[in-house]
Amino acid sequence: MSNLLLLPVIVPLATVLILLLAHGRKWLQQIIGIGGIALQFTVAVWIFVVVNSQGIQVIQLGSWPAPFGITFVADLFSSIMLMVAALIGLMTAIYAMPTISDNRQRFSYYPLVNAMLMGVNGAFLTGDVFNLYVWFEVMIMASFVLLTLGGSRQQMNGAIKYVAMNLVASMLFLAGIGLLYGQAGTLNMADLALKIRASDDAFLLNSSAMLFFVAFSLKAALFPFFFWLPASYPTAPMAITAFFSGLLTKVGVYALIRFFTLFFVQNQSFWHPLLLWAGGITMLVGVLTAASQYDMRRILSFHIISQIGYIIMGLGLFTVAGIAGAIYYMVHNIVAKANTFLVAGMVYKLRGTYDLKAISGLYKNYPLVALLFVIPAMGLAGVPPFSGFVGKLMLVVAGFEAEKWVITGVALLVGLFTLFSMVKIWNEGFWKKHTGNDASDNKKLPVAMLVPVAILALITILLGVAAEPVVELCMRAAHQLIDPSSYIEAVLGKQY
Amino acid sequence: MIVEWIAAVLIIAGAFLMMIAALGIVRFRDVYLRLHAATKAPSLASLLLIAGIVLQFFSLPVLIKGLLIVLFIFITAPISSHMISRVGHLMHVRQDERTHRDELPEQDDDDQNIGPS
Amino acid sequence: MELYLIIAAIFTLAFLAPMLHKWFPKAIGWILASVPAAVFAYLIYLSIDIGYGLVVYESYAWIPSLGISMSFYLDGLSLLFLLMITAIGALVLIYSGYYMQHYSLKGRFYFYLMLFMGAMMGLVLSGNLISIFVFWELTSISSYLLIGFFHEKTKSRAAALQALLVTALGGLALMAGMVLINLSTGTYEIIELLNEREILQNSPYYLAILILVGLGAMTKSAQFPFHFWLPSAMAGPSPVSAFLHSATMVKAGIYILLRLAPVLGGTLEWRAGLSVVGLVTMLVGAYFSLTQKDLKAILAYSTIMALGTLMLLVGIDTYQSIKAAIIFLVVHSLYKGALFMVAGSIDKQTGTRDIYQLGGLFRTMPYTTVVALLALFSMAGLPPFIGFVGKEMIYEAKSIIPETGNLPLIASIIANAFMVAISAIIAWHVFFAKAGNLPKQPKETPFRLWVGPAVLSALSLLLALFPGFFDRNIAEPAIGAVWDASVSLQIKLWHGFNLVLLYSVITIAVGALIFAFRKKIIPAIQKFNERFFAIDFAQKFLDMVDGFLHLTKKKTDFIQGGVQRYYLMIIFVTASALVWYQLFYTRFWDFNSDIGYIPFYAAGVAVVVIAATVVAVFSKSRVVALIAMGMVGWGLALIFAFYGAIDLAITQIMTETLVLVIFVMIIYHLPVFKSFSRLSTRIRDGVIAVVFGGFMMGLSLKADYLNLYPAISDYFAQNSFTEGHGRNIVNVILVDFRAMDTLGEITVLTIAAIGVFVLMRMKNKKTEELK
Amino acid sequence: MGLILSILTGVLYAAAIYLLLRRSIVKMILGIIFLGNATNVLVFVSGGLTKASPAFIAEGQQVAAEHIADPLPQALILTAIVISFGIIAFSLALMYRFYKITGTDDLDDVTEEDEV
Amino acid sequence: MNDFNIIRTAAYIAFGFLLLALVFVFYRLAKGPSLPDRLVALDLTAYIAIGMILTLVFISGQTRYIDVALIIALIVFIGSVAVAKFLKRRFYDR
Amino acid sequence: MTTQILRISSKYLKPAFVVLSLVILYRGHNEPGGGFISGLLAASGYVFYMLAWNVETALKKMWIQPVPLMAIGLLLALASGIIGVAAGEPFMSGQWITVLNITLGTPLLFDVGVYFTVIGVMLTIMSVILEKVDQWD
Structure with a gap:
């Protein structure tokens, strides 16, 4: 019973309010906005420490007992995600200082980022299906606004697609909730888990599970629901795109993992092959489409899709190793992927374009940028000793252990293609002979751009080199997910 | 008992009036005539229905709410019909040829802000 | 004994290299070379113990939850490879200290080179399959960076990409194979695996493991049909070729096979698979090397031939063949390293690498000529060089395999005859024949450019003449590590008149014949090639990549059509x-x-x-x-x-x-x-x-x-008034039971209002992007 | 007759999908509105249709009568309606902006390849 | 509750009339011909809705429904006014 | 398009809307209504006023501008939750007091917060949208 769990929602909300009242002054917005996120990060770490040492934390909002009111629950999985989300928020907000236009910073950027983090945090923490929907809406509403601010044709195009497809997803989600409530008579996740696991007829819940699956797949950009992502992500400024790439799809994935480990376990022979197929095709399609692109942002955007496939594969394996791999991969991917986007933003700042055909000579003139690109890129490609390698290894081991040969083979092959597209960026953008004047090609990048990238790169390295604590943590988190009895007990109390 | 009977008559009358109004907007020949049907009859119809309710479930709040409804309908219905007829006229919606007079020929002078732009 | 310190030292040096280069631009080669040289000396000292059967094993936990540790395992096999890496590495560093003088971005070059050296040493020192894989990938990456050193040339970039993709593909296969090994035996540790031979060979995954590990080895060691990246990789600077493509990276595949031979080897699948691959590669390498004009390309193809030979020897899997493989490994590293460096010097001094354009260099570059000739003799397998010893052993090994008859032997003789001919052609055309028009007037190279090849060539000679220490302390333990039996090896130049000697004579004779009739044979082969083997594998690969891109582009346009x-x-x-x-x-x-x-x-x-x-x-x-x-x-x-x-x-x-x-x-x-x-x-x-x-x-x-x-709504009906003080249950739910929903809801509304506000008020600017 | 509300749900969904697939952005947003309505009806129907009085506790009583409508789906739909109201307002503003920037209301006119 | 409840019966009959009215109005909405015609139809729909809600009061015996009618009465005209305003603008725009 | 009829009626209807909305807000916990409905109702009054006159005039008539109103509303909602925390219970636990036979509690405060937020939101949206329409006139 600790109100601590509320802070990740209340802190950003309060930040948003203060920012709304203090709109117009850039420096004030920066201080309050970034300070708010930093506070969130601290809170997230605190929650993590508490959860790690004392087990699953629960708060019954409004003192209403569990299945009736709304419950906030933090298990290891949520608290890891909370931490990573706040980290990415912090880094991108710092990165935004020199890159987002003044006008935006004065009025809308910081409140929206905080609001989106509020939604994300709420989604990670809530233990109630409908409440999850509400947080999803908070999140996507904020992301809508963040994404649509801008004036180009392409941006509008991306925005419309993003809005339309996400709304479809939301509505399917809501329909799923309606059916679920009609059938199971409760909305609390732990209660659902208890009731569904106890019932023989629970496989009849498949239809609402399917609606959830489609809705979350849309949010998570699984094949064939990913179209909005490459259409919209490349259109926003990089600080925002990086922020999105780290969080938006991952919340969808989080929901998938939460739902399909906690209570939609009634018909495993139906769901797990489906998830595996979805994951496999997703990773293949994403990476193949990425390979053909020449726009850095689009390459990276398509990559997000392929990496989602890995995570879903981990879920589809449904073993402790698989889910631990999925969690690890998710953490790694959030960090590394956001970082590559931030580096792409640097490239844009230096060269004024994202088109690889027009970018050249970065390697020679900007070795630091090259280094900062290589680390997350190799991380994504799964080259040891960076974080991606450990994630891939965990998934491959899990896949082989579960004797799912095809998908594991696909996962390995996709690693090769990922490497290919990263190297393509490197070959074209960095190694190619500089077409312009070398002598004048020595722009300085602002420190506020370099610092977040460097920190994220450091994390990528640390996740790989000092992987043990993280891997062990993911294993424990996966244990909690696979065997939810501790979750249920924490939420519903001893009496169940 | 007698109250119930009166109330019943009032509802049926109100509903019937409503139907007549609807029939009116189907049968009448142009917008302006239909507006008559669509504004006057329903106002009366709701008055009747509310009277029925007040009779049947008499209490002070019900009376007040009923009066408010009637009041609001009597205020707002003319506003909307006024706007609709105005716009119809401005749009040159065809009048039935049997209408004798058009009191607002082409001009629209009480509207200061707007001119053809 | 802290083995990790060796690798740590190299890596530290790698990270310091750019700075060192800034401070000591002239002496950088010497400075960097000193560390591998010291390591070499230390290893020689160690080898005394290793010769008596000492095995060093250290393990440091990395990811224990996955059973992965960073463990180091030094036995005879590792030692042999380490010695080659450090020796050739030190010499190459000295060589490149001069060679690279006039290129820009040298600091990064040294960084990559040292990184590669560290990775390679890590690879051969690792005692855990996963840590082997880690270093394996690191060698791929650093070799990519090295091959693409002249990155402003399209060709270099393509070559680097090719090498990376091919080796990375193999790397993935290797990783899968290693995971499967773990699945069968429950361990990644080499030292534990050595006892699991039975389990592994009876595992249902045995064949899969074999294929996957084999694929990894084939790509790294440039086996047919993955051989094509090696000639393309000649686009890199010569020191890189001398280091990577003679003794180190291309041998990594052979190394992993030798390492796993005690566990995986001995089965029919192992023998058949590796032998066939090796045989084909050997013939392909030998055959194509004859028609090349570019000196480095010739060397590259002859390397492929040598790698094929090694693979074949590993595949034959007898005591003799393993012995031959180990010896030939050393032989080849020595002469090929020397020849690559010489090729680089010649390129540097004359401006061309076309052997038919070159000529008469013995006048202008006498030291280089001597050094090169020594190496070429070794390559041709003439006595008294160790190349001769190696070849003798190969023939010996091949002549006593029961299953396949004489086929490997005959193929081997043909391939070696080609080598003889090529050596002769190189020797004649580069150093003695009349020169064509050279872009630059050649003059003798400075000491730093010829000392490296000179040392290697000298070693080729010395090891054959005075084999004692080498036999006892280096070769024997290495063979012992692979072939689990007490080994006693005597390298002898003279075996007496026997069948093997006859084979050697035949080889040299055929080689001499080819050389004598080269004017007729080579054009004939070329014509034949054009008609029947008009496959440029490298080009095919690039075409494949292009086609793949095209296909995915089409598919993307179809899927992500924009509507x-x-x-x-x-x-x-x-x-x-x-x-x-x-x-x-x-x-x-x-x-x-x-x-x-x-x-x-x-x-x-x-x-x-x-x-x-x-x-x-x-x-x-x-x-x-x-x-x-x-x-x-x-x-x-x-x-x-x-x-x-x-x-x-x-x-x-x-x-x-x-x-x-x-x-x-x-x-x-x-x-x-x-x-x-x-x-x-x-x-x-x-x-x-x-x-x-x-x-x-x-x-x-x-x-x-x-x-x-x-x-659950009954609860609301019961408690709405008593606990929530409201008669409107829906409202009580909204503001009390599920107030959090409502809070989120009004937040959504607020954000939407901000959004509408901004969208409607925003000025119609053309683009609002990064400033 | 019992089917009629289900049919209504289906028709609303079908209408929404059909409108979403049109080229005009106005119709697309109409489609979004219909989708929201359809979902609300679906939730309402799945909550159970019973002959029940409104979910109020009568004056002078502590607990609700036996047969009241299930209040929870109502609260959920109410929240959903409000949220979709915000979203629709936003999409309408977006529509305005889209038209101002692109000069068209035809979604097919604008694809991802457009570079300004 | 006896079998023949006069108020209830009357309310059912009233509902019948109101539904009929709704159908008529719908006909006008679908048919047009002009936009103001349809607007009239929309306006009348609101009144029919009020009528239905009021009739529902009789059937259910719940006076709380009157609130719904009150709100409808208060708010619907804003829609008509807005649409009318729009039509005017549109017309001048031609 | 505005007319005299609209203008005059809007003058009288706006206060009627606001008063009625307050009544509905107050009764919301026990009778149909509540923060959202009453907020929309109050906002509708102003929207009608905007339609009849124009946005500027309508906003001048307001004591607090829409955007701060939103923030205040959210703040009230948040505060109502924090009161529960201050009382040592989980967030949003209802705290009730009875003054003169009227039961007041934090959920009612929350409802008031919703009320203000909704008015602020509606008027923010409507004002920027109707602004454009005013510009056309």
Whole structure:
């Protein structure tokens, strides 16, 4: 019973309010906005420490007992995600200082980022299906606004697609909730888990599970629901795109993992092959489409899709190793992927374009940028000793252990293609002979751009080199997910 | 008992009036005539229905709410019909040829802000 | 003994290299070389113990939850490789200290080179499969960076990409193989694996492991059909070729096979697979080397031939063959390293590498000539060089395999004869024949350029003449590590008159014949090649990549075509398909046709709403659609009211009205509907819509059917007034029981308001991007 | 007659999908509105249709009568209506902006390849 | 509750009339011909809705429904006014 | 398009809307109504006023501008939750006091917060949208 769990929602909300009242002054917005996120990060770490040492934390909002009111629950999985989300928020907000236009910073950027983090945090923490929907809406509403601010044709195009497809997803989600409530008579996740696991007829819940699956797949950009992502992500400024790439799809994935480990376990022979197929095709399609692109942002955007496939594969394996791999991969991917986007933003700042055909000579003139690109890129490609390698290894081991040969083979092959597209960026953008004047090609990048990238790169390295604590943590988190009895007990109390 | 009977008559009358109004907007020949049907009859119809309710479930709040409804309908219905007829006229919606007079020929002078732009 | 310190030292040096280069631009080669040289000396010192059977094993936990540790394992095999890496590495560093002087970005070059050296040493020192893999990938990456050193040339970039892709493909296979090994035996540790031979060979995954590990070795060691990256990789600077492509990286594949031979080897699959691959590679390498004009290309193909030979020897898998393999490994490293460096010097001094253009260098570059000739003799396998010893052993090994008869032997003789001929051709054309037009007037190279090859060539000679220490302390333990038996090795130049000697004589004779008739044979072969082997593997590979890109581009354009309707269409179609599939799978077709209480007036309103919906959908006018939509909204509000949802009905009416107002005020600014779609499009969309709507209808029918438990709402009815102090249960739920939902909801509204505000107020700037 | 509300749900969904697949952005947003309505009805229907009085506790009583409408789906739909109201307002503003920037209301005119 | 409840019966009859009215109005909405015609139809729909809600009061015996009618009475005209305003603008725009 | 009829009626209807909305807000916990409905109702009054006159005039008539109103509303909602925390219970636990036979509590405060937020939101949206329409006139 600790109100601590509320802070990740209340802190950003309060930040948003203060920012709304203090709109117009850039420096004030920066201080309050970034300070708010930093506070969130601290809170997230605190929650993590508490959860790690004392087990699953629960708060019954409004003192209403569990299945009736709304419950906030933090298990290891949520608290890891909370931490990573706040980290990415912090880094991108710092990165935004020199890159987002003044006008935006004065009025809308910081409140929206905080609001989106509020939604994300709420989604990670809530233990109630409908409440999850509400947080999803908070999140996507904020992301809508963040994404649509801008004036180009392409941006509008991306925005419309993003809005339309996400709304479809939301509505399917809501329909799923309606059916679920009609059938199971409760909305609390732990209660659902208890009731569904106890019932023989629970496989009849498949239809609402399917609606959830489609809705979350849309949010998570699984094949064939990913179209909005490459259409919209490349259109926003990089600080925002990086922020999105780290969080938006991952919340969808989080929901998938939460739902399909906690209570939609009634018909495993139906769901797990489906998830595996979805994951496999997703990773293949994403990476193949990425390979053909020449726009850095689009390459990276398509990559997000392929990496989602890995995570879903981990879920589809449904073993402790698989889910631990999925969690690890998710953490790694959030960090590394956001970082590559931030580096792409640097490239844009230096060269004024994202088109690889027009970018050249970065390697020679900007070795630091090259280094900062290589680390997350190799991380994504799964080259040891960076974080991606450990994630891939965990998934491959899990896949082989579960004797799912095809998908594991696909996962390995996709690693090769990922490497290919990263190297393509490197070959074209960095190694190619500089077409312009070398002598004048020595722009300085602002420190506020370099610092977040460097920190994220450091994390990528640390996740790989000092992987043990993280891997062990993911294993424990996966244990909690696979065997939810501790979750249920924490939420519903001893009496169940 | 007698109250119930009166109330019943009032509802049926109100509903019937409503139907007549609807029939009116189907049968009448142009917008302006239909507006008559669509504004006057329903106002009366709701008055009747509310009277029925007040009779049947008499209490002070019900009376007040009923009066408010009637009041609001009597205020707002003319506003909307006024706007609709105005716009119809401005749009040159065809009048039935049997209408004798058009009191607002082409001009629209009480509207200061707007001119053809 | 802290083995990790060796690798750590190299890596530290790697990171310091750019700075060192800045501070000591002249002496950088010497400085960097000193560390591997010191390591070499230390290893020689160690080898005394290793010679007596000492094995060093250290293990440091890395990811214990996955059973992965960073462990180091030094036995004879590792030692042999380490010695070669450090020796050639030190010499190459000295060499490149001069060679690279005039290139830009040298600091990074040294960094990569040292990184590679560290990775390679890590690879051969590792005692854990995963740490082997880690270093394996690191060698791929650093070799990519080295091969692409001249990165402003398109060709270099392509070559680097090719090498990386091929080796990375192998790396993935290797990783899969290693995971499978772990799955069968439960360990990644080499030292534990050595006892698991039985288990592994009886494992159901044995064949898969073999293929996967073999694939890894084949790509790294440039075996047919993955050999093509090696000649392309000659686009890198010569020191890189001398280091990577003679002794180190290309031998990594052989190393991993030798390392795992005690565990995986000895089966028919192992023998057959490796022998066939090795044999083909050997012949391909030898054959293609003859027609090349570029000195480095010749060397590259001859390397392929040597690698094929090694693979064949490993595959034959007898004591003799392993012995031959180890010796030939050393032999080849020595002469090939020297020759690559010489080739680099010649290129540097004359400006060309075309052997038919070169000539007469013995006059202008006497030291280089001597050094090169020594190495070439070793390559040709002439006595008294160790190359001769190696070849003798190979023949010996091949002549006593029972299963395959004489085929390997004959192939080997042919291949070696080619080598003899090539050595002769190089020697003649480069150093003695009349020179063509050289881009630069050659003059002797400085000491730093010829000392490296000189040392290697000298070693070729010395090891053959004075084999004692080498035999006892280096070769024997190495063989012992692979072939688990007590080994006693005596390298002898002279075996007496026997069959093997005859084979050697035949080889040299055939080689001499080829050399003598080269003017006829080479054009003939070339013509033959053009007709029958007109396959440029490297080009094919690039074409494949291009084709792949083209294909994916096409596919992307098809999938991600940019038109939103198609996206939505695919989404709806897939969603419908999934739900229908699920309905089918769940075998639940019996819908509940009587879904509850429906009074006639509700039904009537519903019918009108349906009709209004149809009007809204098909109307040609926006305003009509809007009005119909308003009617739908109110109809729904009525239906809500009929079922007792008062607050809901009020809210629905209010929002519907306000949406109508907003909508009308916005389409103010937009043009009227045009009829965009053709009839067929509409019918298609209509079908999709009906299918989707159909299953939603089905789901709503099913909804009431399954009621697992009584709903939780009774609690609200019980406690709303007593605990929540409100008689309006819905409102109490909204502001008390589920107040968090409402908080989120008003947050959404606030954000939406901010969004609308910004969107409507924003100036119409062209682009608002990064400044 | 019992089917009629289910049919209504289906028709609303079908209408929404059909409108979403049109080229005009106005129709697309109409489609979004219909989708929201359809979902609300679906939730309402799945909550159970019973002959029940409104979910109020009568004056002078501590607990609700036996047969009241299930208040929870109502609260959920109410929240959903409000949320979709915000979203629709936003999409309408977006529509305005889209038209101002692109000069068209035809979604097919604008694809991802457009570079300004 | 006896079998023949006069108020209830009357309310059912009233509902019949109101539904009929709704159908008529819908006909006008679908048919047009002019936009103001449809607007009139929309306006009348609101009144019919009020009528239905009031009739529902009789059937259910719950006076709380009157609130719904009150709100409808208060708010619907804003829609008509807005649409009318729009139509005017549109017309001048030609 | 505005007319005299609209203008005059809006003058009288706006206060009627606001008063009625306050009544509905107050009764919301026990009778149909509540923060959202009453907020929309109050906002509708102003929207009608905007339609009849123009946005500027309508906003001048307001004591607090829409955007701060939103923030205040959210703040009230948040505060109502934090009161529960201050009382040592989980967030949003209802705290009730009875003054003169009227039961007041944090959920009511929350409802008031919703009320203000909704008014602020509606008027923010409507004002920027109707502004554009005013510009056309």
